[in-house]
Amino acid sequence: MLPVRYLEDLKTAPIQDVDFVGTFIEMFEGKYTTFGSRSTLHPRVVRTSLNANVEKIMPDIHAEVRDAFEAIWPDSEDWTAVPVVDCITRIVARVSGRMFGGPELSRNDEWVMTSIRFALNGFAAAQKLKLWPEVLKPFAAPFISELKAIREDYRSAEKAALPILEQRKTSNKKANDLLTWMAENARGEEAELKFVSHILLKVSFAAIHTSAAAPCQLIFDLCQYSQYVDVLRDEIRKNTTIEDHQTLPKVGNLIKLDSIMKESQRINPLLLITFERIITRDYALKDGLVIPAHTTIGMPTQAINMDPEHYYEPDKFDGLRFYNLKVAGTSASKTDYVASNGASLNFGYGRHACPGRWFAANEIKSIMAYLLLNYDIKFADGQSRPENLQVETQNLPNPTATVLSRRIRRS
Numbered sequence: 315m316l317p318v319r320y321l322e323d324l325k326t327a328p329i330q331d332v333d334f335v336g337t338f339i340e341m342f343e344g345k346y347t348t349f350g351s352r353s354t355l356h357p358r359v360v361r362t363s364l365n366a367n368v369e370k371i372m373p374d375i376h377a378e379v380r381d382a383f384e385a386i387w388p389d390s391e392d393w394t395a396v397p398v399v400d401c402i403t404r405i406v407a408r409v410s411g412r413m414f415g416g417p418e419l420s421r422n423d424e425w426v427m428t429s430i431r432f433a434l435n436g437f438a439a440a441q442k443l444k445l446w447p448e449v450l451k452p453f454a455a456p457f458i459s460e461l462k463a464i465r466e467d468y469r470s471a472e473k474a475a476l477p478i479l480e481q482r483k484t485s486n487k488k489a490n491d492l493l494t495w496m497a498e499n500a501r502g503e504e505a506e507l508k509f510v511s512h513i514l515l516k517v518s519f520a521a522i523h524t525s526a527a528a529p530c531q532l533i534f535d536l537c538q539y540s541q542y543v544d545v546l547r548d549e550i551r552k553n554t555t556i557e558d559h560q561t562l563p564k565v566g567n568l569i570k571l572d573s574i575m576k577e578s579q580r581i582n583p584l585l586l587i588t589f590e591r592i593i594t595r596d597y598a599l600k601d602g603l604v605i606p607a608h609t610t611i612g613m614p615t616q617a618i619n620m621d622p623e624h625y626y627e628p629d630k631f632d633g634l635r636f637y638n639l640k641v642a643g644t645s646a647s648k649t650d651y652v653a654s655n656g657a658s659l660n661f662g663y664g665r666h667a668c669p670g671r672w673f674a675a676n677e678i679k680s681i682m683a684y685l686l687l688n689y690d691i692k693f694a695d696g697q698s699r700p701e702n703l704q705v706e707t708q709n710l711p712n713p714t715a716t717v718l719s720r721r722i723r724r725s
């Protein structure tokens with residue numbers, strides 16, 4: 315674990331010396347699970363094409379959020395227990411599918427389930443492999459059912475994505491989605507359509523459970539601190555362009571929602587440690603400290619989030635903390651949900667800092683706005699905020715917790 319003062323030094327380090335992908339390969343036993351790709355196709359395309367188009371695709375994202383809620387979130391006007399992580403993960407997988415490959419992908423249930431399962435299979439397979447010493451792993455691997463399931467996930471990704479990619483090749487109309495951008499940007503072996511379909515699963519791994527965790531945590535926070543619900547509803551309504559509030563607002567204007575999302579992430583970050591890298595050869599920092607080869611380094615993100623040097627009353631949940639700072643003139647580079655700096659490392663830092671965070675921010679706002687305008691939520695009597703599930707460096711929203719929800723009666 316390194317102090318934040320080394321961030322700038324490490325940020326510019328050569329990628330072969332301070333290896334980002336290597337940490338995934340090690341953490342997820344990539345030799346067997348295939349997790350951790352040396353291809354830069356998806357970070358490249360997310361960083362350039364997705365970010366350039368993120369505003370343009372929002373109407374489709376809002377439409378998918380609405381349809382996904384109608385299909386997945388219980389519709390009853392009576393209070394109904396909702397398994398939050400399960401429902402939100404399925405909603406996020408559908409919405410991500412829309413961005414990946416349009417309605418053809420987002421309405422393909424087999425693809426949606428595959429995109430959710432792939433990460434879970436990878437995680438479970440890695441956990442099982444880690445029980446074995448390195449030399450015995452090749453012998454254990456054939457008996458690990460999740461490795462077989464991962465191979466099936468790849469077949470399922472081919473079945474879902476290849477027809478779309480083939481059709482795109484011959485169509486005159488250019489679709490505005492990740493599959494199109496990846497096919498356009500692919501170089502050398504990346505240009506094989508099968509390769510693109512496989513990479514799509516790796517983007518799902520980066521995009522789905524990560525983006526689902528944030529609204530789940532925020533739903534728990536809003537049940538716990540219900541005074542923010544009307545504040546957010548007011549802001550959303552003011553920014554809604556359609557009278558009946560069924561169509562979703564300009565998400566960029568939702569700065570109170572942005573603030574509470576950042577506060578929720580500060581207190582319950584998805585990752586306790588970020589900026590994880592493997593040092594591949596003895597690496598000398600500017601102050602003379604040498605990090606020995608084969609060391610895995612990381613920054614204590616969650617501890618930084620709770621540091622009184624960075625945050626006034628850090629233990630207190632203050633949903634408008636970042637909004638108030640912004641109104642008082644603090645720069646967006648410190649107060650925005652997507653900001654990445656030494657006091658906020660939840661999206662990592664430097665050249666590998668999450669390139670999908672602008673899309674994630676918009677998607678989460680779209681989901682939360684739709685939820686708040688159409689449903690009331692609360693904890694059951696006597697219930698309080700469910701405990702997170704901590705596994706290795708992950709800090710997951712409680713996977714089995716429910717909250718009560720009821721559809722707001724349409725007038």
Ligand code: HEM
Pocket residue numbers: 334356357360364517520521522524525526528584585588589590660661662663664665666667668669670671673674
């Ligand atoms: C709230 C949701 C998300 C969180 C908390 C999150 C978090 C992270 C973190 C911590 C990293 C590593 C950064 C580092 O170590 O410096 C990362 C990398 C990455 N994320 Fe995200 N992410 C989220 C959503 C997304 C989405 C929606 C996408 C795709 C659309 C995405 C694509 C990626 C990619 C491709 C990388 C690897 C970057 C590279 O190889 O340089 N993420 N993310």
